[in-house]
Amino acid sequence: MLERIVYHTVAIALTILDRPFWLYDKYFQKLVRLPEHEPWSDDEIIRAVDSASYLDGTDERLVKISENTVVKFCHDWETTVPESLAMELVYMQTRIAAPRMKRVLQHHHAEGDSLIVMDFIPNSQRLEIVWPTLSMWSRLKIILTMRLYLRQIRRTLSSNVPGPISPTPLPCSGLQLSLDPLGPFPTVATLEAHYRKQIADAEYYASRGWSPSPKSKPLPTSVFTPLVFTHNDLNMRNLLLDDRGVLWIVDWGFAGFFPPWFEYLGMLYAAQKDNNPESWQHCIKYMAEPNFEVEEWMQKMGYGFHHPLAS
Incomplete structure (x- = not known):
């Protein structure tokens, strides 16, 4: 019972803070969007992926192909498309700091048959x-x-x-x-x-x-x-x-x-x-x-x- 009382008390306090924090985020925080570079062709991306090394410190199979771009190795096309759609939805319809999905490619590799090309998050x-x-x-x-x-x-x-x-x-x-x-x-x-x-x-x-x-x-x-x-x-x-x-x-x-x-x-x-x-x-x-x-x-x-x- 005491634990629930503490929870509701803290939750009420956070709810009170939500509004001013939302105003702060909307009017004083710049929308976080990384610059877009490298208008590469699909073939150029695939060649870069095949010669790149895995990115250290990540669970997923990621390779960094440029200063601003990483590529995620995905298992199959059926699950890759929904993931890319989710990324696009969040990027276009929210202010959430999330990597931009730049491209989805079908390409056979050791992990599967699909790639998602996306922003690299620097200094994180x-x-x-x-x-x-x-x-x-x-x-x-x-x-x-x-x-x-x-x-x-x-x-x-x-x-x-x-x-x-x-x-x-x-x-x-x-x-x-x-x-x-x-x-x-x-x-x-x-x-x-x-x-x-x-x-x-x-x-x-x-x-x-x-x-x-x-x-x-x-x-x-x-x-x-x-x-x-x-x-x-x-x-x-x-x-x-x-x-x-x-x-x-x-x-x-x-x-x-x-x-x-x-x-x-x-x-x-x-x-x-x-x-x-x-x-x-x-x-x-x-x-x-x-x-x-x-x-x-x-x-x-x-x-x-x-x-x-x-x-």
């Missing part, structure tokens, strides 16, 4: 590296920035079909689902049915003595709507802080339309999985839109790290 470090060194005020600015960013993301576009931006339903990725892609889910009802099945799975694990019985009812239908646009992979590796104090969001490969609590649980599970600092984990509920009832239900089903349903 992963948030997981710099977070421990930041002052209280710098951390507060990041919290307020994330709140502002996530409101913008949720308002960009809507859909009645869960998952990536696509004319047809595609498999969905995210730690709120599994360690591997699941679906596709052509309707909200099919996504809800997936979570209903988790009760039977959890009871099975309990019958084997692997975990306690959840003794839970299904999640109410109301928690699965509306579907909002979601980054869906906001771990600290996908947040970059540059030398001007600008917070960048990168890697939109898991983005799509999901229930509002997906962003919160995705951030929380990623922080647990990566063993991020407690100070960061504590701040997540103030940045994303938490649903504590869903979180408790998911915990009973075994979600979190490490849990048996993740396999």
Whole structure:
């Protein structure tokens, strides 16, 4: 009870700060857009990619082909197109600091058959590296920035079909689902049915003595709507802080339309999985839109790290 009172008190204080911070961002912060250079042909890009070295310090397979441009190696065309569309949507319709998607190419390589050509973010470090060194005020600015960013993301576009931006339903990725892609889910009802099945799975694990019985009812239908646009992979590796104090969001490969609590649980599970600092984990509920009832239900089903349903 005390924890909830503290949460609501802090959340109210942050909500009061949201408005002046929004005004500050809109009228005093310059829109962050990197200059566009190198009008290269597709063949020139491919030749540069084939001779470039991997970029150090990144999880994804990235190569830097010029001072301003990196190329991401993607696994397949089906998932590359939605990622590029997500990047374009965010770049065109929000003030979020995110790399511009310059081009998408089909090209066979060791990682797959697709490439995304995008901005290189100069003079930046992963948030997981710099977070421990930041002052209280710098951390507060990041919290307020994330709140502002996530409101913008949720308002960009809507859909009645869960998952990536696509004319047809595609498999969905995210730690709120599994360690591997699941679906596709052509309707909200099919996504809800997936979570209903988790009760039977959890009871099975309990019958084997692997975990306690959840003794839970299904999640109410109301928690699965509306579907909002979601980054869906906001771990600290996908947040970059540059030398001007600008917070960048990168890697939109898991983005799509999901229930509002997906962003919160995705951030929380990623922080647990990566063993991020407690100070960061504590701040997540103030940045994303938490649903504590869903979180408790998911915990009973075994979600979190490490849990048996993740396999």
